[in-house]
Amino acid sequence: MNCFAVPYGFYNQHIKDVAKGVGYEAVFTVYGQPITFRSTIDSLGRYLIEGNKPKVFVDAISMIATSSAGGAPVAEVGSSNLASKPADGETTRNPLPLISANLSAFGAIDPGSVTMRVSGLGVVPASFDPKTNTVSYQVTKKLRDKCSVIVEAKSGGKKVEAHWTFAVEEGGVSPAVSASPTPKK
Structure with a gap:
């Protein structure tokens, strides 16, 4: 899958349209959120992990483990x-x-x-x-x-x-x- 990771996380509908127009199938932002089957493909969350702030990673893993969201069965x-x-x-x-x-x-x-x-x-x-x-x-x-x-x-x-x-x-x-x-x- 061809994906685009938005630098610094700044994006809008124009960025989404341009990314899709040049062939990207998904867009990752820096808006931290768990990814589920229902996540919108043009604004997938990713986490910025800083070496001096390991709690961000721990919180992200905890949120994913307790997420009850699921997609339609395949x-x-x-x-x-x-x-x-x-x-x-x-x-x-x-x-x-x-x-x-x-x-x-x-x-x-x-x-x-x-x-x-x-x-x-x-x-x-x-x-x-x-x-x-x-x-x-x-x-x-x-x-x-x-x-x-x-x-x-x-x-x-x-x-x-x-x-x-x-x-x-x-x-x-x-x-x-x-x-x-x-x-x-």
Whole structure:
């Protein structure tokens, strides 16, 4: 997720709009408050911890531990029910794979609610085919190492999500060089 931390905590609606316009998905302020599922994504609190004032940190942890706020429940679907490509745990040699998953296990999906996040890229412009219940995204920026994918949608008015990981082995194994016999003289 791409986040912007407001320097010194001074911000207003214009700052929020500019941050969103350049691609940030969340804005952190220095207004200390616990973060819950119901926190607004454009004004998330963070704490300024000063070495000579450790009580601020203790108070913040205490507040979080006693916070009763919780978000709407999210139903999670196991990766084995997705027919994802690349598959969960798979290693691919293609750093620009077509990432896809069949979301039939989500139930009746609101097509406009489907989103896909790819680690290192954030929210990607994935396409959803309601006829096949398949969400897909052709990667355009090379991936590397371990990649996580999160797909979310609304089904029956409730949020449903699934995630899986795969590895990218760029270049893969080089083909063996065949030895040619030396010509006879």
